[in-house]
Amino acid sequence: MGITMKQNESKILIFGGTGYIGSHMVKASIKLGHPTYVFTRPDSDKKVLLDEFQSMGAIIIKGRLDEHDKLVEALREVDVVISALAYPQVLDQLNILEAIKIAGNIKRFLPSDFGVEEDRVSALPPFEAFLDKKRRIRRAIEEAKIPYSFISANCYGSYFINYLLNPSHSNKQDITVYGSGEAKAVLNYEQDIGIYTIKVATDPRTRNRIVVFRPPGNAVSQLELISLWEKKTGKIFKKTHISEEEIVTLSQTLPDPQNIPVSILHSVFVKGATADFEIGGDDVEASSLYPDLKFSTVDEQLDVFLKNPPKPASAAFE
Ligand code: NAP
Ligand code: EMF
Secondary structure, three states: OOOOOOOOOOOEEEEOOOOOOHHHHHHHHHHOOOOEEEEEOOOOOOHHHHHHHHHOOOEEEEOOOOOHHHHHHHHOOOOEEEEOOOHHHOOOHHHHHHHHHHHOOOOEEEOOOOOOOOOOOOOOHHHHHHHHHHHHHHHHHHHOOOOEEEEEOOEEHHHHHHHHHOOOOOOOOEEEEEOOOOOEEEEEOHHHHHHHHHHHHOOHHHOOEEEEOOOHHHEEEHHHHHHHHHHHHOOOOEEEEEOHHHHHHHHHHOOOOOHHHHHHHHHHHHOOOOOOOOOOOOOEEHHHOOOOOOOOOHHHHHHHHHHOOOOOOOOOOO
16 A cells, blocks of 8 residues: 555536536535536636636536547546536437547446436326437446446426426415326425435445435425415415316427426326336435435425525526
């Protein structure tokens, strides 16, 4: 043994690190003590956030996803790669995979999944086509024999609380309910998704596994969510149901890509796709892996909206 201490924290490179979910991963990686690298476009409009990351100790690498040599050079600096790129960039991840193969040193790759578990559920055609792109990336990673973790983070909690309850429109008394409102959906707080993703990315137990974030207390129906929010705010909302039939018709008649979100609503809130399949075989559920960590409950996530409401966001589909 030499006298130099081995640096035992994996170095982590994050693509899409300035994004809605990626920013939580960057902050979690830094917080957990990993040397953290953020790959960002030279013309990114996220300058303020990038400056913040840099002041927290992150290393910013500027490049485009079609710059092969730059990708290989960046990858050779690190051990673990996480992609939190948006949906329109899903197939561009093939460039990252090609560079990972050439670099030859990457111990774990987490592609941009982080939603409904695409290898365990099926959906209406527009969402199925969305999921198929993500499946294509998974199959290419497996074929290349690059060690991976495939994370299903289910619903981003604040994102969907904003979408379903519209808490920032305090004068709005109407809430749309998709289907009967009784199917359960799993809502996970974005900061927790950040921390658990970094833990999973560096955990030998989650190598080459599908990892599902489904804490037992975080599955709620829309009706339960509304009732929890009514108790907290002291308001009563008027619920307007859209039937399953209407949702299916919308998925068939809306133009692409507006047919995708409505198909996601069908999958998650009518079919219960995040809560109802059995997690078995080699798949891992994350909430019991780390005894010192816990996922925020839905109740705690709603409390955040009373104090410091997270801004509504809308994901990119094209
Ligand atoms: P996002 O914020 O829309 O984008 C992430 C980053 O991608 C951006 O900050 C940007 O980084 C980079 N980017 C944007 N356009 C690009 C382009 N044309 N070329 C290259 N890079 C580009 O992403 P997100 O909404 O967090 O989505 C990440 C993942 O979460 C996706 O897989 C999405 O499907 C999923 N998602 C899941 C849920 C859920 O509830 N489970 C909700 C929303 C999204 P730079 O500017 O730094 O280059
Ligand atoms: O905006 C969304 O849905 C609104 C109805 C999309 C972005 C959210 C999303 C959620 C997912 O699983 C819950 C994208 C991909 C997913 O797998």
